[in-house]
Amino acid sequence: MARLPVYLRALHVLAERGVATVSSEELAAAAGVNSAKLRKDLSHLGSYGTRGVGYEVEYLVYQISRELGLTQDWAVAIVGLGNLGRALAGYGGFASRGFRMAALLDAQPGIVGEVIADLTVEHIDDLETVIKDNGISIAVLAVPAAAAQPVCDRVVASGVTSILNFAPVVLSVPDGVDVRKVDLSIELQILAFHEQRKAGGPSGVEEEYLEAVEGQ
Amino acid sequence: MARLPVYLRALHVLAERGVATVSSEELAAAAGVNSAKLRKDLSHLGSYGTRGVGYEVEYLVYQISRELGLTQDWAVAIVGLGNLGRALAGYGGFASRGFRMAALLDAQPGIVGEVIADLTVEHIDDLETVIKDNGISIAVLAVPAAAAQPVCDRVVASGVTSILNFAPVVLSVPDGVDVRKVDLSIELQILAFHEQRKAGGPSGVEEEYLEAVEGQ
DNA sequence: TCTTGTGAATCAATTCACAGCT
DNA sequence: AGCTGTGAATTGATTCACAAGA
Missing domain, CATH: 1.10.10.10 (Winged helix-like DNA-binding domain superfamily/Winged helix DNA-binding domain)
Known part of the structure; x- marks a missing residue:
């Protein structure tokens, strides 16, 4: 639950x-x-x-x-160390009871080798090895939208069965793999929807669409 | 919906x-x-x-x-520019259709005055003025847990009626104010739960608790 | 007396399945 | 022939309200 x-x-x-x-x-x-x-x-x-x-x-x-399942220890990998990935790596809540940040992976030469939160960023080419060697069962994807599905396929092929996805894409995975999605812009859009409700709702007239189309 | x-x-x-x-x-x-x-x-x-x-x-x-409500423009403020706040400020998805990053606020002297994503971070003491002057209706809270409720009260008092909360706290707000919560460690815990299910579920014996208690 | 645990009732969301339109 | 829009059926979640236990 x-x-x-x-x-x-x-x-x-x-x-x-x-x-x-x-x-x-x-x-x-x-x-x-x-x-x-x-x-x-x-x-x-x-x-x-x-x-x-x-x-x-x-x-x-x-x-x-x-x-x-917090009485056991889960090894977590973060893939993608842009702004968001870095924030996640440094986020205290992750290191708290039950979770261990075990590996960081990225594709960019400038980022690979960097040390973030006491871990050295490894190259995504080594993804399979890193995941297996560290017994990682949970992967956090903080990669660009276009990379999300391919990276997802690779982590799943390496044995990961739980994914936390920050990329704005609907991932498709085999049965038995769990995906949870955090989508910041969707959260904002939902707020905008409620905000608009309070202000009286959409104006509901056809002309608006026509104007918008004309205006292009 | x-x-x-x-x-x-x-x-x-x-x-x-x-x-x-x-x-x-x-x-x-x-x-x-x-x-x-x-x-x-x-x-x-x-x-x-x-x-x-x-x-x-x-x-x-x-x-x-x-x-x-994306055919209109929503002014958004981020409060708290630690790692996560910075990642959010730089996140492209926010700047996309319908949303305008309008103000950044923080309490730390070292952070106030910094320029992040083309905006100068303002001091949280000026919160009320900044929110009113910029017509901000959506606030993103990326502050420490202890600061979340007080900051929330202040943004609400200033007229904000939609809040996206990243702090691990249940905010209490008056009727008419919407809160959406993104809690990264809760997402991980839910994954751990499913992960454990796959592995056979909790072992279900009383001894485990006793051992754990002894061990302290 | 106070509070849990839970059948029963209610409320909401999802899915089915098909009539009706193009 | 194909696909939408929607009543009806189903499933699931939430809440009520109270019996049973401490």
Whole structure:
């Protein structure tokens, strides 16, 4: 379930504050969801609460971490070290529990060999070897749109089965490979849509299109 | 609808290739969705297809753009110019149709005054003035977790009603303000979850927790 | 008494399947 | 003949509301 990481974060905050026990109501508020939904989500992992009391924070942190697979260590590679790739390599959240930045790959001669966040950027020609040697199972693609599908094919052929894609392309992958997509301009477009709604919606007249076409 | 931007992107690709007309089946495949879903989504904006033929690419691009509010110009501010903020400022997709990077804001003396992507970074103390003077309606928050809620409150008080949040925090905002969240470590955690599923799921034994607790 | 865990009810999204138009 | 637009059917997610347990 895609909400477990949000609960986990809220629980970490509570744990840091020294809170030992939390009710579904409180945790739901912290995570920004309905309390019935939260209870249903948690009950799906097993019965880890105590009626009349709530959930023990530490224990729940462990159970959710285990469910998410964060009690083991995942080796991650970033492919593409432009602005975005660099930001990702330096991003603290990645290095946090459960993930290990294991390799950086790029195609540009000027970038290969550079040291970023304690790792030397390797040439993408060596992609297959690097992925196998480092036991990498998750690849982050921060490459240009045109390169995304070919690079994707290569990482999949090398054994990667989970991909986080920042390129604005719909990747096609074989069954059994998971792709998650983060598309910054799509996020902005969705905001623009809501923004426009607030302002009264599209004007809805045909002339506008004709004008726009004329104007070219 | 959150899928319109994806259709729009696919249509732009088709338009560049000189394709004049497309069927729901083809467009759905390009966007990675079911064709009935695509038709329902599009019919929701009006009746822009021709039975027996398909959709006219150019016309559909225009209609979706209008629906999304991309026929007008949105002024965007980025708050926080660490690694991620810089990557966003330089990201081409933002500057594309419909969006104008209008201001950059940060709190650190070393960063304020720097020129990034043709804009001078301004001090966050001037946030209210900068937002009002530039008519900014969308703010991108790339600040540390602890700063996110206070900054959010200030941009909202200044009139911003759409926020793209990269900080790992659940923001609370008044009704009428839209927040979209991009959380890189949550994306990785979701991938780890699926990755673990493929590997056989969590081992499900109590001892593991006890060991983990002992080990501290 | 307080809070979980969960059947039942509701609400929304997806898919099917085909009538109707070109 | 081919493809859209859309009722109807299905599937899934969310919420309600309360019985059962601490």
